[in-house]
Amino acid sequence: MSFDLPKTDNLNKEERYQLILEQIKALTAGEDNLLANLANASALLFNLLPDLNWAGFYLLYAEELILGPFQGLPACIRIPVGKGVCGTAVKENRTIRVENVHEFPGHIACDAASNSEIVLPLRVKGEVVAVLDLDSPKLSRFDEIDQKYLELFVQHLENSAEFIIEYKPFA
16 A cells, blocks of 8 residues: 655645544554554654654553554653653543643653643543653644544544553563
């Protein structure tokens, strides 16, 4: 399969997100493999949303998040539940939008260039199993429109991937 990035220069924010939702639906159609869908999802967001320096997923195993598919610089591998923006989103089971990460108590700085962040939980039967984490070098990069459409994006992923809930190490 070959994939060409659609042109988005002439689109407003909502039109860009509508295109992203169409693209993720096409990329995940007929595919329920978790890693494949999360890998394509992170690449799609990283390449179609402006002003990102990191886009990826952390998967929940026991009481910590483990790095999953992502785009950007190498990242923290383990984040305890309740720590940083990602761990807090899991603990509170809600989307967290941070205008200035340097003012967020306990922020974990994986990339010093990050200034704002949005983290969205992915759920199976109401329980958080992963988070989508987007970072930007711009302060106040993420707003209500971003949150609305990224929550729709996450809902699609929740319905299209076979989530592994229990950690089972390879034999």
